Amino acid sequence: MADVPVIPQLDLELRHIRKRYGDFVAVNDVSLQVGKGQFICLLGPSGCGKTTTLRCVAGLEEPDAGDILIGGREVTGEPPWKRDIAMMFQDFALFPHMTVAKQVGFGLEMLKKPKAQIAARVAEVLKAFEIGHLAERRPAQLSGGQKQRVALARAMVTEPRILLLDEPIGALDYSLRETVMLELKTLQKRSGISFIWVTHDQNEAFSLGDHVVVMNHARIEQQGRPDEVLSRPRTAFVAGFIQGNNVLEGKAGLVRDGVLEVMTALGTFRVPLLDLAPPAAGSALSFSVRAERLIERPGEDVPNRIALRCITVEYFGAFRRHVLEGAGGTVVKYDQFGALPQSIREGENIVLGWSLDNGVLHRAPPA
Numbered sequence: 001m002a003d004v005p006v007i008p009q010l011d012l013e014l015r016h017i018r019k020r021y022g023d024f025v026a027v028n029d030v031s032l033q034v035g036k037g038q039f040i041c042l043l044g045p046s047g048c049g050k051t052t053t054l055r056c057v058a059g060l061e062e063p064d065a066g067d068i069l070i071g072g073r074e075v076t077g078e079p080p081w082k083r084d085i086a087m088m089f090q091d092f093a094l095f096p097h098m099t100v101a102k103q104v105g106f107g108l109e110m111l112k113k114p115k116a117q118i119a120a121r122v123a124e125v126l127k128a129f130e131i132g133h134l135a136e137r138r139p140a141q142l143s144g145g146q147k148q149r150v151a152l153a154r155a156m157v158t159e160p161r162i163l164l165l166d167e168p169i170g171a172l173d174y175s176l177r178e179t180v181m182l183e184l185k186t187l188q189k190r191s192g193i194s195f196i197w198v199t200h201d202q203n204e205a206f207s208l209g210d211h212v213v214v215m216n217h218a219r220i221e222q223q224g225r226p227d228e229v230l231s232r233p234r235t236a237f238v239a240g241f242i243q244g245n246n247v248l249e250g251k252a253g254l255v256r257d258g259v260l261e262v263m264t265a266l267g268t269f270r271v272p273l274l275d276l277a278p279p280a281a282g283s284a285l286s287f288s289v290r291a292e293r294l295i296e297r298p299g300e301d302v303p304n305r306i307a308l309r310c311i312t313v314e315y316f317g318a319f320r321r322h323v324l325e326g327a328g329g330t331v332v333k334y335d336q337f338g339a340l341p342q343s344i345r346e347g348e349n350i351v352l353g354w355s356l357d358n359g360v361l362h363r364a365p366p367a
């Protein structure tokens with residue numbers, strides 16, 4: 001018997017989605033695959049097309065081109081209730097007059113499930129979300145975190161294949177977010193439901209997502225595992241958007257042994273090409289180096305070195321950021337663990353460097 005390849009079923013597949021509003025293209029050629037039970041974060045600045053992409057998946061917008069498959073089934077053109085999805089919005093959209101128990105059971109009532117079955121399922125979900133004691137309260141009697149849990153319970157009660165979440169914790173107090181994120185991640189893993197989470201907050205995206213999709217100007221600039229996107233930003237936009245990168249612009253020089261020379265205002269640096277084609281000599285390009293990857297007072301064996309002056313030192317909880325200035329006023333950031341003794345003072349001149357493999361050459365943005 002011939003071996004049949006096992007193709008893992010995808011919860012969602014977007015194939016070349018395009019959505020315009022008049023002449024304005026809000027989503028341009030977006031393709032995405034979501035495996036079973038994955039946690040996907042759509043990350044990007046305001047107006048880049050995240051919500052429109054989500055609304056296309058939900059069936060609240062019809063794409064002008066492209067296909068949407070949910071659980072391997074083509075759903076483009078089908079209404080939201082036929083798509084095996086649920087949605088959760090930033091304002092939670094709870095019904096003000098309904099008790100928590102009623103809200104949570106609402107989706108099952110719409111599906112006309114038997115009363116006893118609804119009661120049993122609601123009790124189970126209230127328990128799982130630890131909101132059983134709130135069953136008879138109305139939204140006005142709940143805290144922000146509790147409303148959030150009720151909204152999530154309501155969305156998950158019908159066990160949809162995919163839950164679409166648009167900035168779901170954007171309205172929560174900052175001090176609550178970390179706890180809520182941890183809870184959500186645990187619930188998501190336990191339920192096996194795929195989450196597609198829209199956010200402009202990179203901390204959310206990188207701490208929650210199994211897969212992070214970075215959008216800009218209606219297109220996907222990069223997608224991959226959080227550690228991949230963090231350590232190897234594909235384009236100058238992604239590198240600049242993600243905290244902690246130094247993005248240096250320059251011109252291409254010679255290539256030797258797979259290493260490109262880049263001439264910048266700060267000096268000439270060596271950056272590995274990896275799988276990129278050698279750029280034409282003199283062409284404009286950029287590369288990045290993460291602020292925590294810089295080395296203080298590097299030895300002669302470190303190929304990339306810059307003379308800088310420390311302008312200021314900023315304190316961010318676990319780390320300390322040095323803002324330094326080099327030739328032509330170019331600013332460089334250097335981050336050091338807060339637990340280490342401070343070794344650079346404001347006003348001090350210092351040489352920083354980085355090893356070859358910490359320079360990441362960028363590709364041109366998608367055309």
Ligand SMILES: Nc1ncnc2c1ncn2[C@@H]1O[C@H](COP(=O)(O)OP(=O)(O)OP(=O)(O)O)[C@@H](O)[C@H]1O
Pocket residue numbers: 021024025026044045046047048049050051052053200
């Ligand atoms: N109904 C509409 N009619 C016209 N333009 C629209 C409509 N909906 C969205 N847009 C435009 O499409 C672009 C993408 O909007 P979208 O809401 O998808 O962005 P976003 O990345 O979710 O932004 P935010 O983080 O601010 O919510 C924006 O420029 C927006 O003004």
